[in-house]
Amino acid sequence: MQNNIDTEQDDFDDDDVLFEHHRFEVSKGQQALRIDKFLMNLIENTTRNKIQKAADSGNIFVNDVPVKSNYKVKPNDIVTVRLEHPPYEHLLKGENIPLDIVYEDDQLIVVNKPAGMVVHPGHGNYSGTLVNALAYHFDNLPMNSSERPGLVHRIDKDTSGLLVVAKTELAMDYLSRQFAEKTSEREYVALVWGNIDNEEGTIEGNIDRHPVNRMQMAVFTDEDKGKPAITHYKVLERFGYVTLVSCKLETGRTHQIRVHMKHIGHTLFNDERYGGDAILKGTTFTKYKQFVENCFKILPRQALHAKTLGFEHPVTKEFMRFDSEIPNDIVECIEKWRTYSKSHTPDEEN
Numbered sequence: 001m002q003n004n005i006d007t008e009q010d011d012f013d014d015d016d017v018l019f020e021h022h023r024f025e026v027s028k029g030q031q032a033l034r035i036d037k038f039l040m041n042l043i044e045n046t047t048r049n050k051i052q053k054a055a056d057s058g059n060i061f062v063n064d065v066p067v068k069s070n071y072k073v074k075p076n077d078i079v080t081v082r083l084e085h086p087p088y089e090h091l092l093k094g095e096n097i098p099l100d101i102v103y104e105d106d107q108l109i110v111v112n113k114p115a116g117m118v119v120h121p122g123h124g125n126y127s128g129t130l131v132n133a134l135a136y137h138f139d140n141l142p143m144n145s146s147e148r149p150g151l152v153h154r155i156d157k158d159t160s161g162l163l164v165v166a167k168t169e170l171a172m173d174y175l176s177r178q179f180a181e182k183t184s185e186r187e188y189v190a191l192v193w194g195n196i197d198n199e200e201g202t203i204e205g206n207i208d209r210h211p212v213n214r215m216q217m218a219v220f221t222d223e224d225k226g227k228p229a230i231t232h233y234k235v236l237e238r239f240g241y242v243t244l245v246s247c248k249l250e251t252g253r254t255h256q257i258r259v260h261m262k263h264i265g266h267t268l269f270n271d272e273r274y275g276g277d278a279i280l281k282g283t284t285f286t287k288y289k290q291f292v293e294n295c296f297k298i299l300p301r302q303a304l305h306a307k308t309l310g311f312e313h314p315v316t317k318e319f320m321r322f323d324s325e326i327p328n329d330i331v332e333c334i335e336k337w338r339t340y341s342k343s344h345t346p347d348e349e350n
Helices: 035-040 048-056 130-137 169-180 256-263 286-298 328-343
Strands: 019-025 060-062 078-083 101-104 108-113 160-166 185-193 200-204 206-209 217-220 230-238 242-249 304-312 319-323
Touching: 019 035, 035 048, 035 060, 035 078, 048 060, 101 319, 108 130, 160 169, 169 304, 185 256, 185 328, 200 256, 206 256, 217 256, 230 256, 230 328, 242 256, 286 328
Parallel strands: 160 304
Antiparallel strands: 019 078, 060 078, 101 108, 108 160, 185 242, 185 304, 200 230, 206 217, 230 242, 304 319
16 A cells, blocks of 8 residues: 555645645555544544545545545545645645754755754644755755655654755655665664664564554554565664664664564664653663653653764765764663662573
């Protein structure tokens, strides 16, 4: 199922001119399901009532034909939601936001994104994003397939690290193909709950939106659900109740590392969306609880940093590799765990 998961918070409206905001291709394994329920599972920040109103107003289409909310989707249907105003990224305004530019030439830019910055408008964030900053600092950036200027790939709001941005159509096409064909190099550093059994390993499993919690993604063993995802991990350092790991992506699915690590029982430290902001491993002692809560304060986000990025230059064909320093919040948290682990031995059951 391919889709653009960005959402708008406005009510659905009707007008003579409609702009496509969402497009979903129904997977071949999909059972008959009312279209309002189908869209509720895919569109964030909306309600079933709004979807039904949109259908009543003629804003929801299946195979380019408007349908009512009781229409039942079938395999291979193309479902679109069209509204009277363009998606907010089409109304993009440049904002004078500083960028940490690691490298730049006439084809591309490599940016080190801080934690807390959203990559592109959507989900209620229509300003202050990396794309707003790019629009201010650079003219005529090429659009990707989702009509977002310059973006070849993305990382989550609270994940820090490296991104490559295309400045030309040539670069956009060449770099995007490398990500699609798995020839780019992406290495992340993550702090996860628990003491991982193996020194290294590979996690495989299709990723799609969680069937109940639409704000999460989930791993599915059914090949008809989601998209294939592969993550290779390697232990860097053990601290008893948490482990520092390197994760190399072979694919790039939404929340891939966060979902895959949780799938094998090692949720990212302080990952609120996936339950990592609770004490998942350790003792019941008050001092330990205070220690972990202090770590949460030092690192008020998921412990994930896009450290290394490599790709072949679209013109010179040179393979370029960039490395970024681990941010201070993650470093300080690691240091606290390192110190703690030297004087505390985990219980065997943990």
